[in-house]
Amino acid sequence: MKASEANRLRAQFEEYARRHGLKSTQQRDAIVDQFLQSTGHISIDDLLTKVRKRNPKVGYATVYRTLKLLTECGIAAPRQFGDGQTRFEVMGGHGHHDHLICVQCGLILEFENDAIEQLQDEMASRLGGFKLVRHKLELYGLCPKAAGVKGGYCPNESK
Amino acid sequence: MKASEANRLRAQFEEYARRHGLKSTQQRDAIVDQFLQSTGHISIDDLLTKVRKRNPKVGYATVYRTLKLLTECGIAAPRQFGDGQTRFEVMGGHGHHDHLICVQCGLILEFENDAIEQLQDEMASRLGGFKLVRHKLELYGLCPKAAGVKGGYCPNESK
């Protein structure tokens, strides 16, 4: 299931590479593989760390460059939460999801809501006929840790 | 109308300042004023430029520090579109809006959609009873410049 999705995306990347005359390299392939195996939102640092476990001689620059390629061909999507770092997530054509972030503990939940997506498309048309390529919806709130939400502990208390 | 809104927010800031023992200074006041008069999303640079027209000896640091204060007291909201800079916008308690960004030319449109907002609240409750404090919805798409959308020119062509 998940593996086939990764394969689909890998094929998509190869297609893109072919079309653009890109060569296949050990580093790039390793980065793409690791990225496709990641879940949620991964930072450049985390990704590089993972990649280096298999291929120790990979540099930052290559990760940035590869992620830029992945973003261009629609496989990766950059996200900016509030922590200064850009994170990337796999953008399976399906399974798109949005985020609910707890402003207190930083917990990030993911969700999908077709009704909202549909309203977005309508909105875009109404605004002059824009053609949406992607979107980003982030809800910020307080997790009801009092209610015992799973994983809803708060490492950092706001002062 | 707009002026009264600015006054309300300025008062809100003064209240916050009093409560926190902050002093009133020429620079801070100038920055707050200029910020409240801004529309849309303003970058630190743009804001500093505006402020310097009246008070040439204001430094970057002060703008950053003031904007951090404004953010803390809920008057300003930081936004990260994709251009590397953090932009801020006035967060009038009312008039919340979301964004539609053209990935081709960088044009940013604003809109409101109550139906979407309502669905968001529902979503948050369904996800365990989160209490939303704010949200961010950004739609990325292509502006139909062919259709002659106002201001829809594309300064930078993607290659």
Place this chain on the structure above:
DNA sequence: TTGGTTGCAAAAACTTTGCACGGTG
């Protein structure tokens, strides 16, 4: 061999911080 690719380090771009001076209360 012909480029695209890579790692490293330098360079950029954006923010934050340290410090001595200055202004407010």
Place this chain on the structure above:
DNA sequence: CACCGTGCAAAGTTTTTGCAACCAA
């Protein structure tokens, strides 16, 4: 006078770029 606030510049971070060496086709 006590202290917060400011400007400047240095220090941090994160991301991009220049370049010689490398490697796939």
